[in-house]
Amino acid sequence: MGNDKKKNVLLKSGKIIDPVQGREFVSDIYIKDGIVSEIKEKIEIKEGSTVEINAEGCVVSPGFVDMHTHLREPGFEDEETIESGAQAAVRGGITTVACMPNTRPVIDSQSLVRYILEKSRESACNVLPVAAMTEGLNGKAITEMGLLTEAGAVAFSDDGKGIKDSKLMYEIMRYSTQLGALLILHEEDDFISKSGLVHEGHYSTILGLDGISGLSDDLMIARDIMLAVRSKARIHITHLSTKSGLEMIKKAKEEGVNITCDVTPHHLFFNDSCLTSFNTNFKVKPPIRSEEDRLALIEGVKKGVIDAVASDHAPHLDTEKNTTFKLASFGTIGLETLFSAVFSKLCIEEKMSLPKLIGFITTSPAGILGINAGKIEVGKVANITVIDTKAEEEIKKESFISKSKNSAFIGQKLKGKIICTISKGELVYRSE
Ligand SMILES: [Zn+2]
Numbered sequence: 001m002g003n004d005k006k007k008n009v010l011l012k013s014g015k016i017i018d019p020v021q022g023r024e025f026v027s028d029i030y031i032k033d034g035i036v037s038e039i040k041e042k043i044e045i046k047e048g049s050t051v052e053i054n055a056e057g058c059v060v061s062p063g064f065v066d067m068h069t070h071l072r073e074p075g076f077e078d079e080e081t082i083e084s085g086a087q088a089a090v091r092g093g094i095t096t097v098a099c100m101p102n103t104r105p106v107i108d109s110q111s112l113v114r115y116i117l118e119k120s121r122e123s124a125c126n127v128l129p130v131a132a133m134t135e136g137l138n139g140k141a142i143t144e145m146g147l148l149t150e151a152g153a154v155a156f157s158d159d160g161k162g163i164k165d166s167k168l169m170y171e172i173m174r175y176s177t178q179l180g181a182l183l184i185l186h187e188e189d190d191f192i193s194k195s196g197l198v199h200e201g202h203y204s205t206i207l208g209l210d211g212i213s214g215l216s217d218d219l220m221i222a223r224d225i226m227l228a229v230r231s232k233a234r235i236h237i238t239h240l241s242t243k244s245g246l247e248m249i250k251k252a253k254e255e256g257v258n259i260t261c262d263v264t265p266h267h268l269f270f271n272d273s274c275l276t277s278f279n280t281n282f283k284v285k286p287p288i289r290s291e292e293d294r295l296a297l298i299e300g301v302k303k304g305v306i307d308a309v310a311s312d313h314a315p316h317l318d319t320e321k322n323t324t325f326k327l328a329s330f331g332t333i334g335l336e337t338l339f340s341a342v343f344s345k346l347c348i349e350e351k352m353s354l355p356k357l358i359g360f361i362t363t364s365p366a367g368i369l370g371i372n373a374g375k376i377e378v379g380k381v382a383n384i385t386v387i388d389t390k391a392e393e394e395i396k397k398e399s400f401i402s403k404s405k406n407s408a409f410i411g412q413k414l415k416g417k418i419i420c421t422i423s424k425g426e427l428v429y430r431s432e
């Protein structure tokens, strides 16, 4: 990766999806020296070093943007590294990820933001650092958000933890408003979620597992909407899990609050009946909730109340997952199955159009993050994903590229296979 001998690539006869215009058309694309140089019906190339890829019958999409992922570096390199996470991302057709700051040390200083950006330069996809809102995620002292923005932080989050102190949250919002910074909020009331393992409901009762009430998310969403009204902050609620949370966000949007939100593929795909398997890969935060919640989230995507789909890729070792439900770590990986999971659920099952779905994983998250990505444009660096939407694959543990294999989707048959990914102008992934 990162060599200067970029091979030219000719994508032949793919169906190009333009999520901005919501249209699709068949065309060739020629990528020369990493730049999209031509998009037209028939391109004949004579240059010897061109890799030709037959994309006939396949979909050609802008590279996906995943605005919520955990790459575990620095500090937990046995679970994932920036490099291994980037390789997993491009296998999933993702060419840009925003990575969360709950590493060790926490991304709360300019030097660590620069460290991530430096690593990003050598890695297979674009990696954008999200910096912490509080020092060391301590929930007490605000970080130097101005300096962190200057260093290149794309947004701020204390992901993994809710901010308990409402006054502090208000101060963070006021500061972010001055800077024009985006806050990505993990909404959890620790006092409510405390010893909880799964969604509090029918299944937590019959299985005898400690529950986490939807109130844990909802109380914080309600508070933060009120604080955002007062502070005029730009807030993004991540991994939305409850129907009631969605309703609050809908109302806030109607009232002109500067708020957006995302949902994960696993919250769209599963409901809490999955817990009967006692598979610890279903132990995630916020928990996979009831069918009523799941259906509401799907409606939320269809109606555009939800703005983006993000993986919340959370790598954990076998030793952290092959244990009791009580002791297992929270989280599922999600980079490599991001597209196939949502495509299978939303397009195949729920009949959503493909250009619309692609918008949720390209232009929309790019717009929220304020980055130039999610488009295929002549004259710009190529970030492109080719998908065979007819291919179906059973998800197998051993086929993951990610260092960790804790996927909630193992055993599922998913449609939509990534054929190749061109990221930062280079052909970085090709399926065999
Ligand atoms: Zn979170």
Ligand SMILES: [Zn+2]
Pocket (backbone or CB within 6 Å): 068, 069, 070, 100, 159, 160, 312, 314
């Ligand atoms: Zn997360």
